[in-house]
Amino acid sequence: MLELRAVNAGYGTFQALFDVNLDVKAGEAVGVIGPNGAGKTTLMRVISGLIRPSRGSIRMEGTDVVATPPHKIVSLGIAHVPENRRLFPQLSVDDNLKMGAFMKEARSHYADRLEVVFDLFPRLKERRHQMAGTMSGGEQQMCAIGRALMSNPKLLLLDEPSAGLAPVVVQQVFELVKRIRASGLTVLIVEQNVQQVLKVVDRAYLIEAGTIRASGTSAEMLASDTVKEAYLGV
Amino acid sequence: MQAFLDIFDIYLLEAVINGILLGGVLALLALGLNLIFGVIDVTWICYAELVMIGMYAMYFMVQYYGVSYFVAAPLTILLVAILGAALHYLVIAPLLTAPPINQLLATGGVLFVLQSFATVAFGIDFRNLGIRLPVLALGDMNFSYARLLSFLAALVGMVAVYLFMTRTFTGTAIRAISQDRQIMALMGVDTKRIYLITSAIGGGLAGLAACLLVLQYDVHPFVGLSFGPITFLICVLGGLGNFIGGFIAAFVFAEIISLGGLFSDLEWGYVLAFAFFIVMMFIRPAGLLARRR
Numbered sequence A: 001m002l003e004l005r006a007v008n009a010g011y012g013t014f015q016a017l018f019d020v021n022l023d024v025k026a027g028e029a030v031g032v033i034g035p036n037g038a039g040k041t042t043l044m045r046v047i048s049g050l051i052r053p054s055r056g057s058i059r060m061e062g063t064d065v066v067a068t069p070p071h072k073i074v075s076l077g078i079a080h081v082p083e084n085r086r087l088f089p090q091l092s093v094d095d096n097l098k099m100g101a102f103m104k105e106a107r108s109h110y111a112d113r114l115e116v117v118f119d120l121f122p123r124l125k126e127r128r129h130q131m132a133g134t135m136s137g138g139e140q141q142m143c144a145i146g147r148a149l150m151s152n153p154k155l156l157l158l159d160e161p162s163a164g165l166a167p168v169v170v171q172q173v174f175e176l177v178k179r180i181r182a183s184g185l186t187v188l189i190v191e192q193n194v195q196q197v198l199k200v201v202d203r204a205y206l207i208e209a210g211t212i213r214a215s216g217t218s219a220e221m222l223a224s225d226t227v228k229e230a231y232l233g234v
Numbered sequence B: 001m002q003a004f005l006d007i008f009d010i011y012l013l014e015a016v017i018n019g020i021l022l023g024g025v026l027a028l029l030a031l032g033l034n035l036i037f038g039v040i041d042v043t044w045i046c047y048a049e050l051v052m053i054g055m056y057a058m059y060f061m062v063q064y065y066g067v068s069y070f071v072a073a074p075l076t077i078l079l080v081a082i083l084g085a086a087l088h089y090l091v092i093a094p095l096l097t098a099p100p101i102n103q104l105l106a107t108g109g110v111l112f113v114l115q116s117f118a119t120v121a122f123g124i125d126f127r128n129l130g131i132r133l134p135v136l137a138l139g140d141m142n143f144s145y146a147r148l149l150s151f152l153a154a155l156v157g158m159v160a161v162y163l164f165m166t167r168t169f170t171g172t173a174i175r176a177i178s179q180d181r182q183i184m185a186l187m188g189v190d191t192k193r194i195y196l197i198t199s200a201i202g203g204g205l206a207g208l209a210a211c212l213l214v215l216q217y218d219v220h221p222f223v224g225l226s227f228g229p230i231t232f233l234i235c236v237l238g239g240l241g242n243f244i245g246g247f248i249a250a251f252v253f254a255e256i257i258s259l260g261g262l263f264s265d266l267e268w269g270y271v272l273a274f275a276f277f278i279v280m281m282f283i284r285p286a287g288l289l290a291r292r293r
Helices: A040-048 A070-076 A093-100 A110-120 A122-126 A137-149 A167-182 A194-200 A218-223 A225-232 B002-040 B047-064 B069-095 B100-122 B145-167 B169-177 B182-187 B191-216 B224-238 B243-263 B266-283
Strands: A002-011 A014-024 A029-033 A055-060 A078-081 A155-159 A186-191 A203-208 A211-217 B135-138 B141-144
Touching: A002 A040, A014 A029, A014 A040, A014 A211, A029 A040, A029 A194, A040 A070, A040 A078, A040 A155, A040 A186, A070 A078, A070 B182, A078 A137, A093 A110, A093 A137, A093 B169, A110 A122, A110 A137, A110 A167, A122 A137, A137 A155, A137 A167, A167 A186, A167 A194, A186 A194, A194 A218, A203 A218, A211 A218, A211 A225, A218 A225, B002 B047, B002 B141, B002 B145, B002 B169, B002 B191, B002 B224, B002 B243, B047 B069, B047 B100, B047 B191, B047 B224, B069 B100, B069 B191, B100 B224, B135 B145, B141 B145, B145 B169, B145 B191, B169 B182, B169 B191, B182 B191, B224 B243, B224 B266, B243 B266
Parallel strands: A029 A186, A029 A203, A078 A155, A155 A186
Antiparallel strands: A002 A014, A002 A055, A203 A211, B135 B141
């Protein structure tokens, strides 16, 4: 479904990604793990078009993502839940979700999608008129994921969904990811919480200093010495 | 003594109501300027000059070509809306990332260009529509129909903008954009297009204000100076970019002008309003309703 080949990207003179190759097949859940500053967020941003790669190709179901204007990439079926959620704090939950359905293709299904999202997050329905910025971290994460689901995506990019949340809420977020997976959505998830994320994904990539160091199934990654030593503390 | 008080109260009430009527049009002007500032983060110094162009458009269509007022009005709104979009496209868009002072200077330059253009093209004569609307007498109070109509039309315009901003996808995007510009692309929003639409709405509001002001005031190339500065003061008093603050500030200013004019000359009402503004800037520099950031 998603195919990255020799992708290089960065900010100004700083290069954050070096020749990254990555594949996500339809129906899969794929994790990207690695330390702070390894380029995980840059990887997400380059896929959703927030930054452009300096070299390399990105294809979504055969369509050239790099040649697509950033605001049209969501129409290819890629929805990005950014790091730190990035809700519109002074808009209501309803309005935030509405923004998720902004693109033309999604507007006609707005009511149906709203029902799907409220089914998944009954909490959001209770809070629909509340300003998004006044909700708890966990609720805001629900709203951010809900907003991304409003566009009826094929591929969901989740950037550190558990960051800054209380341990109990982190559990809930990973439960959610499982449920989203079960609904047939393809997921690419970036996480620092390696142990947790390897439980919900099929495969994972280990990225360090902008380079893919290792990849494999969750079981292989859990068994890998590099991953064990560096991230699992055993 | 009693008789004096009775009459006095009627005049006071008349002044209060006239203040409210004036406030409606001022609120309309402030809304347009606030919209541009709140969404694009740019101040159109030349906002009142767009109104001036709109007033000339009304004058020429109605007086010169004999078009009916109600046909000329939507055409004028459309014309000034296009002018607003053109201003954004030609002047603001290239300067979006420039320092604010450059943006101010550029729109200030447009102000002088429009004034000079009007002087050269239309001359410095004071012109009016020649439409005389009757006066509504309520007991001992007199209200001009021009003011009543302007107030109602301004209210309708503001309600229309409110509904657009809260009910439509584009309106919601306009409200969202100032809160997080970078991620708008993730929502599938083309920020350039939203800016252009916002500028057209801002221009359209200036056009509507032109249609209303031309009923009460003569047109000349410097007419923008009569309400440009006060519009800015209203926006600053309400908190730049704060729609509700601007709305309230417009009525506060209008009442000060109207009541000040009751106790003395109309000019003193303006002096009072400006003095009030200066005092308020010491007390609440961020505006009546300071904008949360």
